[in-house]
Amino acid sequence: MATQRRRNGKGNGKANPAEDEAVYQAILHALLEGKLKAGTKLAEPPLADIFGVSRERIRKVLHRLGAERRLEMIPNRGARVPRPTLDDVRSVYEAHRVLEAGVLTQLVRHIDDALIDRLNAHLAEERAAATRGDRAASVRLSGAFHVHLVEALGNAELTRFLADLLSRSSVMVSVYEPATDSICAVDEHGAIVEALRARDVARAIAVSREHFLHVESRLHLDDVVPASEDLGSVFAAVKPKRRKAR
Amino acid sequence: MATQRRRNGKGNGKANPAEDEAVYQAILHALLEGKLKAGTKLAEPPLADIFGVSRERIRKVLHRLGAERRLEMIPNRGARVPRPTLDDVRSVYEAHRVLEAGVLTQLVRHIDDALIDRLNAHLAEERAAATRGDRAASVRLSGAFHVHLVEALGNAELTRFLADLLSRSSVMVSVYEPATDSICAVDEHGAIVEALRARDVARAIAVSREHFLHVESRLHLDDVVPASEDLGSVFAAVKPKRRKAR
DNA sequence: CCTCCAAAAAATGTGCACATTTTCTACGCG
DNA sequence: CGCGTAGAAAATGTGCACATTTTTTGGAGG
Numbered sequence: 001m002a003t004q005r006r007r008n009g010k011g012n013g014k015a016n017p018a019e020d021e022a023v024y025q026a027i028l029h030a031l032l033e034g035k036l037k038a039g040t041k042l043a044e045p046p047l048a049d050i051f052g053v054s055r056e057r058i059r060k061v062l063h064r065l066g067a068e069r070r071l072e073m074i075p076n077r078g079a080r081v082p083r084p085t086l087d088d089v090r091s092v093y094e095a096h097r098v099l100e101a102g103v104l105t106q107l108v109r110h111i112d113d114a115l116i117d118r119l120n121a122h123l124a125e126e127r128a129a130a131t132r133g134d135r136a137a138s139v140r141l142s143g144a145f146h147v148h149l150v151e152a153l154g155n156a157e158l159t160r161f162l163a164d165l166l167s168r169s170s171v172m173v174s175v176y177e178p179a180t181d182s183i184c185a186v187d188e189h190g191a192i193v194e195a196l197r198a199r200d201v202a203r204a205i206a207v208s209r210e211h212f213l214h215v216e217s218r219l220h221l222d223d224v225v226p227a228s229e230d231l232g233s234v235f236a237a238v239k240p241k242r243r244k245a246r
Numbered sequence: 247m248a249t250q251r252r253r254n255g256k257g258n259g260k261a262n263p264a265e266d267e268a269v270y271q272a273i274l275h276a277l278l279e280g281k282l283k284a285g286t287k288l289a290e291p292p293l294a295d296i297f298g299v300s301r302e303r304i305r306k307v308l309h310r311l312g313a314e315r316r317l318e319m320i321p322n323r324g325a326r327v328p329r330p331t332l333d334d335v336r337s338v339y340e341a342h343r344v345l346e347a348g349v350l351t352q353l354v355r356h357i358d359d360a361l362i363d364r365l366n367a368h369l370a371e372e373r374a375a376a377t378r379g380d381r382a383a384s385v386r387l388s389g390a391f392h393v394h395l396v397e398a399l400g401n402a403e404l405t406r407f408l409a410d411l412l413s414r415s416s417v418m419v420s421v422y423e424p425a426t427d428s429i430c431a432v433d434e435h436g437a438i439v440e441a442l443r444a445r446d447v448a449r450a451i452a453v454s455r456e457h458f459l460h461v462e463s464r465l466h467l468d469d470v471v472p473a474s475e476d477l478g479s480v481f482a483a484v485k486p487k488r489r490k491a492r
Numbered sequence: 493c494c495t496c497c498a499a500a501a502a503a504t505g506t507g508c509a510c511a512t513t514t515t516c517t518a519c520g521c522g
Numbered sequence: 523c524g525c526g527t528a529g530a531a532a533a534t535g536t537g538c539a540c541a542t543t544t545t546t547t548g549g550a551g552g
Binding site: 323324 | 532533534535
């Protein structure tokens with residue numbers, strides 16, 4: 001009997017939360033990966049067709065993403081990938097900067113050798129990726145460094161907030177790409193750890209601040225927009241269900 | 247013709263976002279006001295009856311509140327008012343404390359006389375409410391003070407995060423009530439402003455920290471739970487639509 | 493060639509009818 | 523008398539039909 005597909009009877013109330021989740025993850029992933037360019041319209045019928053699920057399924061996921069402010073929902077006009085202004089991006093970076101100042105302030109109170117060791121181990125990874133020239137790993141590890149810092153506090157609220165900020169800024173780099181070269185200079189991360197080890201809050205904050213300002217200064221507005229159409233190719237490898245003939 | 251009610255034809259796709267919003271606000275308000283006790287089950291049919299709207303309308307609102315983590319949604323088992331643990335509450339307060347440390351750090355850079363004046367004006371309001379013995383106003387103004395601080399930075403992300411934290415802690419006081427006496431000592435708020443005026447970051451943070459620890463220390467776990475049933479009376483004055491006979 | 497507008501097409505929003513699951517109830521057995 | 527359980531009742535989840543709204547299309551007129 002195995003995994004019988006729906007599509008059979010009429011009123012079918014079969015619960016399948018995994019399928020919701022799969023669609024959600026697929027769209028979210030495409031969003032975070034930057035495959036869905038800013039301004040792209042996400043209409044329900046084509047998505048339902050691509051993923052092979054009912055329209056209400058898509059609908060629910062879209063609204064959920066809208067509630068998380070990852071999509072821009074306009075009543076009666078559907079969902080679009082947000083087109084953040086330069087101020088929006090700055091706002092996210094500034095928020096991260098302010099948050100990290102608070103995190104560092106609190107962190108020097110609970111710091112111990114084990115934490116320093118973990119951070120240094122992470123720095124080693126970052127350096128390895130940098131010398132290896134692995135750009136993707138560098139980006140990932142660079143973000144992970146800041147995640148490590150908040151996670152050290154063990155506060156779920158703060159961790160969630162940072163994760164939200166990071167995911168948002170990762171979307172933005174697809175528009176305002178500081179992509180050119182090294183994202184976060186490992187040296188700057190190292191300086192933060194060093195200041196932490198010395199229990200020097202003021203210095204840690206100052207370094208962190210400079211670090212963020214450095215990143216922010218690389219932001220620039222690429223003229224107009226890339227704009228992406230043709231959802232089919234975006235989700236090509238995701239769900240090989242059925243596709244519309246053109 | 248005025249406001250014709252739906253309930254008429256059959257398939258009725260009339261868009262009425264205001265009605266969604268009304269239900270959302272009503273439940274949210276009851277939640278923030280503490281009228282909905284922790285652990286209360288929010289079933290769809292009775293709510294639909296109380297508000298006089300379709301079940302799917304209620305459904306949508308419930309899931310939205312769940313996405314905001316204001317309600318606990320369990321698949322196939324509906325929505326409940328969350329029953330935060332003492333650790334959850336501490337986590338929220340700690341997050342607020344850490345955030346405010348960052349905010350103060352940033353704030354001393356952009357401080358000016360106008361801001362100090364505004365904060366002092368707010369302190370005057372707080373003192374007036376305190377001497378007047380207006381407990382409700384005191385609670386509200388006490389929260390507003392911290393809102394003023396973040397808003398001074400003009401960062402939407404930070405403001406939103408704080409609002410989220412505040413709304414969450416306001417729900418929690420209905421369980422772990424530090425309700426006994428003065429919520430936030432106005433003097434402590436005053437000391438923060440004073441430190442800000444002197445551009446003394448370290449002092450501002452120290453005072454803020456003590457302030458929060460002071461509030462947190464008053465938290466205590468009331469034995470078991472109040473538990474509230476009978477949704478009808480909770481939303482009594484909200485929507486005088488129809489009610490179920492018992 | 494551009495603009496404006498009406499009709500068609502497409503997309504979104506919503507109530508409803510069930511399917512599925514959970515919760516309640518009552519009965520029989522140890 | 524407690525306890526597990528079968529059946530009933532209630533609640534949640536989902537597809538579908540259709541209303542409403544938006545967008546596109548195809549001319550007609552300037």
